Every structure is written in structure tokens, then in C-alpha cells.
Amino acid sequence: ILDSDDQLRLMKQIIQAANIDEKRWPARLLAGLIDQWKNRGLGPGQVPAREAAMFADGRAPVLYGAYQARLQVLNACDFGDLLLHNIRIFQEHPDILRQYQERLRYILVDEYQDTNVAQYLWLRLLAQRHGNICCVGDDDQSIYGWRGAEVGNILRFERDFAGAKVIRLEQNYRSTQNILAAASGLIAHNQGRLGKTLWSDGEKGAPVTVCGVWDNEAEARAVGQRIEDLRADGCALSEIAILMRASSQMRSFEDRFLTTGLPYRVVGGPRFYERREIRDAIAYLRVVAQPDDDLALERIVNLPKRGLGDMTVQKIHALARRQRISMMAAARQLAETDDLAKRARTALGALIGDFDRWRAMLEEVEHRALAEIVLEESGYTAMWMMDKSPDAAGRLENLAELVRGLAGFDSLAGFLEHVSLVMENDAGAGGERVSLMTLHAAKGLEFDHVFLPGWEEGVFPNQRALDEGGTAALEEERRLAYVGLTRARRQATVLFAANRLLYGKWQSALPSRFIEELPAAHKVAQIERGLYGQASTPETYGHMDAPFARHGRAPGLIEAKAVARHISAGQASAFAVGNRVFHEKFGYGVVQEVDGAKLLIDFETSGAKRVLDSFVRAA
16 A cells, blocks of 8 residues: 555656656646546546646646556555555446345444545445444534535435435534524525534533734734633643644744743644744745854755755855854855855855845845745745645745734844744743634534634635635635534634734725624623724733723624725736636636736636736746
């Protein structure tokens, strides 16, 4: 059984043999595509023609076939094959299928809403003889569509298994009546669901609190203060969680908690400043600020790849040790000698020149702008933009959040000093800690007090999901909100910010439509003064006496839309009407409209769609 590394190596061989441009069609992208097709139960000859035309110049199914043929020669399979081969055996050999149907007469499935098409087909084949199948699941908690889960499997269960009985498990033993009523009212806006209404005979509890603040920093301060109040009242920190739509939202909370000494843990991933892309970016900035930082230079000397491999680094190290000088000083000497190959010498000289130029900008260019310049000109941002792995977009969001975070410091040196303290601080090793995690990581968990920040249009629901997935994606985003609310046992607090710092500018944000969809009887608003339509500055929040200052009616989209400053789409797009572009999911198309960073594109095989310009490239 091949693991993911073996898969990639094999895919690279097949791409090279087929003379496919791997820069345009990376092995990781095509391997992921094949995995998606296998999750849908599709063999090489079953891929829809329109879909096949979108990848590798229409040759993706041929590459898929070559990949499968190579696996057969190797007497190997990947994880997707484990089910796909099994399904084919059952379909082509009825006698074998009958043997297993007799052996497995009673089938019980948990988390049925998370099954993919291949799993569904396999289960149907096994269960069709005796019909003894019991599936437990919650269609309202189907939140993994992005990795192949098909909510339709549970929605059509009654049609697939004639005579099936549906038992609705509506009594809830976790949350208060108010939380359940709010969550039920929200999810009722979804059309694609079986329908149920949760209830509890427990306490009514407090309504869901909707808190409006000035910006994401104020959001972190408000949550931090409320947690301190709960702690003073005897609440254990382990019973408190902050659930976010994206990991990039964690930065402001981590900074706040490290400043105040509030112990926390990040569930399901590394802390913000421990993420690979953040450490790389900080290493670049450290070398700009202090060229003699050997550890930082060694980390990024060949990142992205620029022809400075291990042999070059070893020579730099050896010279630095012999002469007792820094790696940068040694690199300067080597770049002027014949001790390195011409290519390495040229690349090293160019890198040294870049750092000299960036360092000269320290006194002239605002430090946040300088960070953007360094990441852009070094090729580091472009490296992740070209990366087609599923987590590349999240890494780019984290880099953008890092740059935004520099706005809170007077200088690059001040920021780097802060980061050094952050990385040394273990955030309260052992003992009680507040939990920070994404909403996807929170499924199955529960806490007394749950904070749900970032409920703004474009953040949650996520703009990329809306642009690429339409109504189906919106309903999955709403299910994600439902999951978040129902993690709370006693109190759920939803927060939105009226402003976000994007591209170095303050920009207005609208409260999420999900706030409007929460039933009025089960929510209470606590909105900061001067939030919409009045003269206000980020500093005004600091003078408030309490984290959630003024009670009022819940903010609605009508009120929010009346604000003079609407959401800006950010920087102007580099694309113009008439440009031909390519999108990795929708294929080739022509730009019809440009609205800031949003494009309306008429795709050849997918029709008209709105997407962000960062997800397309010139064709």
C-alpha cells in the first residue's frame, strides 16, 4: 500500500513520461485529483468529459490510467484503491459479493453524513441482499464536503433502502434550551436537510450573545477580558474554547493571551508563530534586521529553491567556522571566489544583494510595507501561490495575517522582539488552558463557554467557499456555524468586527448573514458604541468599562448595509475585462467583469462564476 510520498514520486514519473509541464500541473495537484475521483467511485474511463477537459490539457484521465497501470505492475495500491478495487470485485464477481453478504448480515455505520460516494457504493452492495443496515448520523453536521463527504448519502437513505425507518434523536443532553433554539433556528434556513428540532428538558440558560466590536484586536481584548471574568468566577479554563473559521484568525488571540499571561493551547495544529510559513517569513525579517543571524539565514538560504543546496551551505559553514565570522560574512566572501559553481555563486550574490537592498529600506519604508516587499521579492509568497496542495491557501492567509500583525508595532525590531518572547513562552505549560481551534477541529467536542469570533460576511461564511461553491457551499458553511453553536453547554458568544485591517487599510465589514438568521428570541446584542455610521476610532474601544459594553437589538443586515463604508474588495485586480485566465477547478475562461479583487469569469466548461483573482492565472 503506497503512502502519500510514494504516490507523489510515482505521479512525478508519469508526468515526466507524458511530457506534461509539472510547473503548470504539479504532481500533488494531479494526485489529489485522482484521489477525489476515487472517492467518487470513478475509474479512469468514468471521469465526465467536461471535468476531464479542465486538467492537464484534457489528459488527466490518461494520466490516471497510466498511474493505475503502473500500480498494477508494482502489485501495489493506494488508499483510494482499497475501496475501489473492492467495489469492482463485488460488481464483477457476484459469487464473491454473496459470500460477504452472508458473512456480514448486519451492518451498523456511525457518522454516516461524512461518507463519500465510494463508501456509499460499497455499503449498498453489501446491504442490498438482507437490508439489515443501521446508519447513525446528523445531516446538519456534514462539514467535510471539501474532502469528499457527500451529504446526499444520508438525505436519500429512505429512497435507497425501501422500508427504512427514520428515528429522529432530538433530545439534547448537552446544551441549554436557548442555545439549542438558536442553533435550530439558524440551520432551518438550509433547504438540503431531513429536518429536526433539538430540545432539552434542562435549564433555559442565557441567550446567545452577539458582540459587535471595532476590529479584530478589540475582539481579542473583549474575549480575553470575558475569560478573565469567568476565571475569577471559578470557571476552569479547560471549559472555555474559542472556535474560528480559519486558523489565520488565531494570531490576534495568541498575541493577546501571551501579553496577558493567559494559558492557552491550540487544538488540531501548531500555534500561529510555530507554523512553517510563519517561521520562514520571520526568518527573512530577522536577517533583514540582523544580517549576522546565522540560524535565520540557514533556514531560508534556499527557500524558495534558488540553486543553493546542501553543498553550498556546508562551504559557507566551513568558512564561517574557520574565520570565526557570521554566515552572511562568509557568504559575501564565497560569492566573490571560484570556490562555488557559477550558478551557486550567481544565486548567492543575488540573495546577498537582495538583503542589502531590503536593509537599506529599513529607515525609509514603513515596516509593514517592507515585510510585504521582502516576501514578494524573495519569491516566498509566489512559492505558495504556485503550490497546489490543499493547505497552500491557508498558508497564504497566515502570511497575510502576519503582515497585518506588524501594524501593532512601531518598528520591525519591536515586532521581532515580541516574536522572540512569544516563541520562548510556553503559554502556561501544564494545568488549565483555554482551547483555540478551527470549527472543523471542534466537531465532537463540548465546553461550558464557547466564543465564536469573526462572524462577518466574507470571513464566515467564507468568501472563497461562496465564490466557488454557490448554494451548496453556503449550506455547508451554515452547518459549520450550527456545529460551533452546539459545542456550547452553558453560554455561546458570537462576535463580529466592524472593521478589518486588509492590505494595510482599514476596511468596513458586514455582520454575517448567520447573525441575522439567529432567532431574535434567543439572542441578545452587546454592541460597542459608535460602531456603525458614527465618528469612531480604534482607540475608542480602549475607554470602555466592560468587554461587552452596551446592550441593544441584534445587528441586522439592513442596519449594516446602511453604513456609508461598505466592504472594499481590496487592491485593484491585475486582470482586465477580456483577459483569458485559468482556474485549477473550473478550467479556462474569459474575464467579463472586474470588481476590485473579484472577477466574473465565463468558463468554457463551467459557465459564469465569480472568483477572487488570487485563484486564477493568466492563460
